[in-house]
Amino acid sequence: xxxxxxxxxxxxxxxxxxxxxxxxxxxxxxxxxxxxxxxxxxxxxxxxxxxxxxxxxxxxxxxxxxxxxxxxxxxxxxxxxxxxxxxxxxxxxxxxxxxxxxxxxxxxxxxxxxxxxxxxxxxxxxxxxxxxxxxxxxxxxxxxxxxxxxxxxxxxxxxxxxxxxxxxxxxxxxxxxxxxxxxxxxxxxxxxxxxxxxxxxxxxxxxxxxxxxxxxxxxxxxxxxxxxxxxxxxxxxxxxxxxxxxxxxxxxxxxxxxxxxxxxxxxxxxxxxxxxxxxxxxxxxxxxxxxxxxxxxxxxxxxxxxxxxxxxxxxxxxxxxxxxxxxxxxxxxxxxxxxxxxxxxxxxxxxxxxxxxxxxxxxxxxxxxxxxxxxxxxxxxxxxxxxxxxxxxxxxxxxxxxxxxxxxxxxxxxxxxxxxxxxxxxxxxxxxxxxxxxxxxxxxxxxxxxxxxxxxxxxxxxxxxxxxxxxxxxxxxxxxxx
DNA sequence: AAAAAAC
Numbered sequence: 001x002x003x004x005x006x007x008x009x010x011x012x013x014x015x016x017x018x019x020x021x022x023x024x025x026x027x028x029x030x031x032x033x034x035x036x037x038x039x040x041x042x043x044x045x046x047x048x049x050x051x052x053x054x055x056x057x058x059x060x061x062x063x064x065x066x067x068x069x070x071x072x073x074x075x076x077x078x079x080x081x082x083x084x085x086x087x088x089x090x091x092x093x094x095x096x097x098x099x100x101x102x103x104x105x106x107x108x109x110x111x112x113x114x115x116x117x118x119x120x121x122x123x124x125x126x127x128x129x130x131x132x133x134x135x136x137x138x139x140x141x142x143x144x145x146x147x148x149x150x151x152x153x154x155x156x157x158x159x160x161x162x163x164x165x166x167x168x169x170x171x172x173x174x175x176x177x178x179x180x181x182x183x184x185x186x187x188x189x190x191x192x193x194x195x196x197x198x199x200x201x202x203x204x205x206x207x208x209x210x211x212x213x214x215x216x217x218x219x220x221x222x223x224x225x226x227x228x229x230x231x232x233x234x235x236x237x238x239x240x241x242x243x244x245x246x247x248x249x250x251x252x253x254x255x256x257x258x259x260x261x262x263x264x265x266x267x268x269x270x271x272x273x274x275x276x277x278x279x280x281x282x283x284x285x286x287x288x289x290x291x292x293x294x295x296x297x298x299x300x301x302x303x304x305x306x307x308x309x310x311x312x313x314x315x316x317x318x319x320x321x322x323x324x325x326x327x328x329x330x331x332x333x334x335x336x337x338x339x340x341x342x343x344x345x346x347x348x349x350x351x352x353x354x355x356x357x358x359x360x361x362x363x364x365x366x367x368x369x370x371x372x373x374x375x376x377x378x379x380x381x382x383x384x385x386x387x388x389x390x391x392x393x394x395x396x397x398x399x400x401x402x403x404x405x406x407x408x409x410x411x412x413x414x415x416x417x418x419x420x421x422x423x424x425x426x427x428x429x430x431x432x433x434x435x436x437x438x439x440x441x442x443x444x445x446x447x448x449x450x451x452x453x454x455x456x457x458x459x460x461x462x463x464x465x466x467x468x469x470x471x472x473x474x475x476x477x478x479x480x481x482x
Numbered sequence: 483a484a485a486a487a488a489c
Contacts, residue, residue, distance in 0.1 A: 092486065119488050142488040172486050262484060285486055311485055332484055 015041040017066055021073060024108040025066065034059035039216040040192070041067050049213040050192035051206050055342055056095075056165070056316045058218045061102045064088075064162045064192045065136075069103070071160075072135050073110050079133030082153055084115070086160035087185065088138045089178065091168040093118040093289060094296060095316035099164065100138045112136065117153070119143045120289030127152045141169065141177040148184060158185040163209075166195040166202050168315055171333075175201065182209050196315070197335070228345035230353045230372075231379035232365065237358045239382050240328060244269070245276040247326065247354065248306065254323045255299075258308045259340050261329035269328055270308045280306040283313055314339040320346060327355035334367035354379060 012025050012033055033041070036058050040050050044067035054060050068086050079085065088103075090096040100116050107114070115129045117139035123146070130137065130153055137144075137153075147153040161182060163169070169178055182191070191210050195202050206213065235243045247253065258273075260266040263284040270282040281295035281304045292312075298304040300319050307313070308328075314336050322344045331337055337355075345351025355376070357365050369375055 123489080140487065142486095144488095146488050168486085174487075177487095314485095336485095 012037075012041075012066070015066075016045040017041070017070055019073075020109050021066065021070055021106070024106055024110070025062070027108070028105045030062055030106075034063075034218075036060060036216055036218045037063045037066070040064065040214070043214040043216075044068070044190065044192065045070060047190060049190060049210040050194075051210055051213040051215045052192065052194040053196070053198055053215075053217040054194055055196045055218075055339070056318055060164065060194050061099050062106060063216075064164075064194070065099075065103045065106055068136075068160045068162075069107055069110070069112065072112060073107075077111055079113075079135070080154070080157050081133050082130060082151075083133045083157040084130065084137035084153070084155070085133075085135045085158065086137065086162070087144075087155065087158045087181075088136065088162045088164060089144070089169070089181065090138065090140060090164045090316070091172055091174065092312060092316055093120060093140055094283075094292065094312070095165065096138045096140050097293065098316070098318060100136070103136055103138070107136075114138065117143050117147060118289075119146075123147075133157075141174045141181065144181060145177055148181070155181065155184040156186060159189045161185050161189050161191045161209075163191075163193045163195075165316060166193050166205065167197045167199060170199070170201050170205075175205065178205070179208070196339070227349065228341055228351040228353050230341060230355075230376050232355045232357050232376045233379050234381040234383045235356050235358065236383065237360075239385070240356045240358070241269070241272045241276075243356060243380075243382060244326065244328060245273065245278070248273070248278055252323070254305065255302070255319075255321055256306050256324040256326060257299075257313065257322055257340075257343050258306060258326045258328050259314065259331070260308060260310060261331060263310055265329060266308050266310050273306060273308070278306055279304055280308050282308045284310040285312055311336050311340070313343070315342075317343060318346075319343070321349065322346070323350075323352065325351070325353040327353070330355060330357065330361045330364040330368065332364075334364065334371050337368045338372065359383065 011031055013022055015033060015038065017025060036052065036054050040052060040063040044050060044064065050064070052060065052063070054063075072085055075085070088096075088099055090099060096116060096118050100114050103112075103114055113134045114136040115126065115134040115138070117126050117130070117137060119140060119142050123143070126143070127147065130147075137158075144153070148155060163178060163182075166178070169175065191213075193202075193206050193210060193213075195206075233243060244258065248256065258269060258280075260269050263286050266282055266284050270280050273280045281298050283292050283295040287295070295304075295307065296317070296319075299307040309317075311331055311333075314331070325341050325344045327337070327340060331340065341351070341353035344353060355365075355368075365376070
């Protein structure tokens with residue numbers, strides 16, 4: 001109702017943000033609300049639940065943080081020990097760190113406490129931090145579950161719950177943890193769920209957790225930003241290193257993420273790049289949290305131009321100004337391609353995505369092309385070259401990466417020979433992606449959820465817990481199916 | 483088979 005009198009208000013003020021919070025929002029460079037913010041902020045201020053379909057970079061964090069902040073700011077600093085007023089759940093540690101940073105910036109000048117709860121770093125300091133109670137808790141599911149089970153954290157007072165990148169939490173097998181966590185929060189909570197895609201499991205989860213949600217959708221799934229110029233380069237695995245180094249010699253590649261399929265592969269690419277005289281940082285799940293953060297910081301502040309990463313960075317990592325994404329390998333999940341290249345071309349800036357494709361990856365390439373509903377133009381084809389030829393002939397050599405299209409015009413829909421060859425080769429393959437049938441990850445141990453119903457068995461649950469509801473596991477009748 | 487995430 002206040003807005004009726006404020007028709008002249010614009011920007012975030014018109015969405016219901018005011019006072020110090022509005023000031024900090026502006027100071028942080030948020031002046032023009034993004035579509036998702038325009039839709040989600042007023043609804044949440046009214047108390048509505050949100051079902052958001054949006055990628056990172058769409059402005060999600062401010063979309064859920066601002067309305068919660070605007071309410072928490074009025075609540076004063078009296079908090080129950082070991083509780084959190086708002087809980088933000090994220091799939092990866094990096095994303096959690098990022099979210100906390102954004103919230104801190106937005107909350108600047110207000111007396112808002114935040115805490116980060118994630119694995120890989122000292123548990124004790126986190127326990128100490130939440131001991132007096134906090135306003136915002138940003139967490140990954142593993143450590144959060146740990147703290148709740150050990151009663152270092154109590155969620156019953158949590159009246160705001162945000163699930164970020166819910167589809168990814170599903171992929172990572174967190175869905176049951178998420179359910180359990182949600183169940184432990186205040187029953188009258190306000191909930192927002194964000195997901196880049198909406199598979200059935202997520203729709204079902206949303207149905208269980210959200211009450212009459214406002215549906216907010218910003219970019220149709222499966223589409224890639226038009227500002228990203230995509231292309232492929234055919235090169236055999238052995239040639240890729242050299243091809244990559246040649247590419248990186250182009251100084252138009254100011255800020256580059258190179259994606260590898262495996263952790264080992266990421267390390268190898270990094271080593272090769274360094275051997276070729278490039279400075280590169282690497283990030284993957286086998287690195288310590290410290291090393292991961294350092295790599296990311298160096299890349300973000302521009303001191304390192306090249307970041308080599310596994311799919312840990314495919315989603316969620318929000319580094320502005322990334323000029324190029326190079327897929328050294330195609331991802332196993334075709335969907336991942338969309339997320340990877342989405343690291344560039346943000347905020348209306350141009351981006352370039354180049355994918356190196358070995359003939360053995362042709363099947364994956366076709367999957368990707370199906371998902372993005374376009375055929376990727378071929379920027380270069382090194383497959384004709386005999387294997388170990390260090391100096392590739394280069395008629396007009398280094399063509400700008402931006403000139404992604406001319407090669408294609410030569411081929412038009414003439415299907416590059418090599419693609420066909422590969423396609424044939426892969427045709428005989430069995431039903432790919434055959435999922436493990438029964439699929440239910442079988443709920444893990446429950447924490448103290450049963451606390452109200454004292455377990456007759458006494459202490460914990462060693463092997464003795466017979467009534468394991470989900471424990472059937474009727475050994476496969478036909479084990480030969482393998 | 484890979485990646486992420488709790489010790």
